[in-house]
Amino acid sequence: MTLGKNGRNDEYSLLFEDFTFQYRTQQEPTLRGINLRVRAGEKILIVGPSGSGKSTLANCINGLVPHAFKGQCRGRFELCGEDALTKDIFDISKLVGTVLQDADSQFVGLSAGEDIAFALENDEVEQAEMTRRVNEIAAMVEIGHQLKNAPQDLSGGQKQRVSVAGVLVDDVDILLFDEPLANLDPQAGTLAIDLIDRLHRQTDKTIIVIEHRLEDVLFRGVDRIVVINEGRIIADAPPEQILAGSLLREIGIREPLYLTALRYAGVEITSALQPQHVDQLRLDAPLPQDGQAMNPCETTVPRTAQAKLQAWDISLPPARPQTVGQPLLQVEHLQFYYPQDLARRTVVNDISFQIFQGEAVSLVGRNGAGKSTLAKLICGFETPQQGRLVFDGQDMGSDSIRERAERIGYIMQNPNQMISLPMIFDEAALGLRVRGVADGEIRDKVEETLRICGLYPYRNWPVSALSFGQKKRLTIASILVLRPKILILDEPTAGQDFYHYTRIMEFLLRLNREMGLSLLMITHDMHLMLEYTTRAI
Structure with missing residues (x-):
């Protein structure tokens, strides 16, 4: 005790x-x-x-x-x-100190230092002691040099460290x-x-x-x-026991990618492989052959997990590039800085690329690299200082946000910034209703999309009853019912379990393959990039 x-x-x-x-x-x-x-x-x-x-x-x-x-x-x-x-x-x-997944929702101070000190201020800690403890905790989480910065000046990882410091300071x-x-x-x-x-x-x-x-x-x-x-x-x-079994896959949780590769190669996952981390895998350990004792002279059958992996890799057909049609979206020499930024720090610097009809492309980069800003420029939420955007051969420079929205669907990373109605069905149907679609057609399209996104059982629920991940699926559904020509998704699978992740991505790919819908996915998910897109920017 x-x-x-x-x-x-x-x-x-x-x-x-x-x-x-x-x-x-x-x-x-x-x-x-x-x-x-x-x-x-x-x-x-x-x-x-x-x-x-x-x-x-x-x-x-x-x-x-x-x-x-x-x-x-x-x-x-x-x-x-x-x-x-x-x-x-x-x-x-x-x-209990809680660090939320949405760090922005946890900020209460005008600077990182004020935010960390919030609990101490409520406890009426003396100023000198408060400063000492804030500096000590900030150094522990390696955020000491950011104490005077405002929340909007911090990256996602830095915001999270401030949140951690804010709960650590209260011991x-x-x-x-x-x-x-x-x-x-x-x-x-x-x-x-x-x-x-x-x-x-x-x-x-x-x-x-x-x-x-x-x-x-x-x-x-x-x-x-x-x-x-x-x-x-x-x-x-313990992790090695959980990972060695089939439970995670049975209930729809994505196992580590290296274990999936081992299973594809025919390797039985056991605790002896030490599967809890890729760097700890014992790939050189001898494998029993179909329950029989191994013959040391046998060389025709792979005798280790490493050998099985190599044999499987050699057997795979080479990847073939996706056949694409005409350019649907052309981004030409875009340059942008936020006008309110007196320093005029360039956020998007001479960016050029093309998205072809029917293509699925991932847009990757670290936090703060400009990925979301680039999406806002394409959708018309921001105006570039230089460069131009061409959609299906037509310059979009004079198009309104509404005109662009008829052709380009955009799904934001934070679902709370997109949802505007209290009920789930009404939110998914909003885009169709403002376009004057008949009620029967609205019902059919919305119900079909909600089924695919795993929200049909909740169609008559209030939005407030949904989890963060479920709200994410609702925003995807509200755009998918409109069937745009190109869909830009900002972190489409963030907060999703493997079951719903797979359903959403397979649905998007079906639209991509059967309807020629082009996809541009802003993502941190390397699994998504490797499995569901054929090109990365």
Whole structure:
């Protein structure tokens, strides 16, 4: 038994026993019979498909359930050895610090330093002590040189570090990361996982990570993976055991790409392979051949995972370039800086490329490289200082935003910036209604699209009842019903589990192949780039 601060019995930082929660507005419980124990100082990863109850479980841990999201709790729930169900949300905030997937929604200060100091200001900490602690925590998360910067001047990864500092400064026992990689490029994501791992090693904090990007989180080790589905915990084991089984694929969670390659090569994934990270794989270990003892003189059958991988790679046909038609979109020497920026820092610098009819292209680059700004220029939300845009042979320079929207659909990264109506069906139907489409046709098109996007069961629900990932699918549906000639998607799969990721991408590819819809996908997802596009910019 260990004693934490204030003499608490906190052998378990987190304890659920037969815990059930039902939202006041729902007829069935969202969480059912949850049994979970997390020891002080452990680092665990919670995974599960969209709608599985991950977010509700996270909101129980940080106190939003049942204080902000009302409902009925049954069973036992303790934080650091104390009954959490008798605590108010303020008391829980002193134990649990939450870092949200949308860092912008967590900012309360006009600068990074003010934001980090917010909790200390509420505690009436003296100015000198406050400055010392802010500088100390900022140095720990490597953001000390950004303390005077405004939130809008920070990259996605820097904003996340400020959010982490803002909860660390209050000396909480538990750090809860809610999809910390959702809006980060691969490099920033690696730095984020490095930071989380370093905090775990250097402090006595309990770390809980909820994330879809399993492979990226496992870049640094975790003690356990907890799998939740349909409101129940269905697995709780070390990473090598979870990855060696078929459970993740069965419930629609994307396993690491290197494991998929091994399976395609005919390699059986076992704990002995050490599958928890690509750098730890034991590819040179001998493999049994069909249950028989291996003959050391046998050379015709691959005897190691490495040999099987090489044989599979050699057997694959060479990739063939996609046959394309005429240029549909031509971007010629675009240059742009934001007029309000007195320094006139160039955001888009002499960019030229073409998108062909029926082509699927990925647009990749680190956070802040100008990808989203380029999309805004194409759609007419911003006007370039130099260069021109040509669509289907016609200069778009004089076209209005509405005229461009008839041909180019744009789906933003943040779904909350696109949604304007309270009900799901009405939001998906809005574009058709303003164009005067008949009610029967609207119903057919909207219902078909909602089925593909996995939202048909919720068609009569309010938008406010959807998770972030479900809202993302709703914005995609609201544009897809219009059938534009080219679709620009800003991080189309962010926050999606593998099942819905695959359904959305297969639907987009079907439109691409059967209707000739051109796709330009702004993405950080290397899986998407490799699997679903034939060219990258």
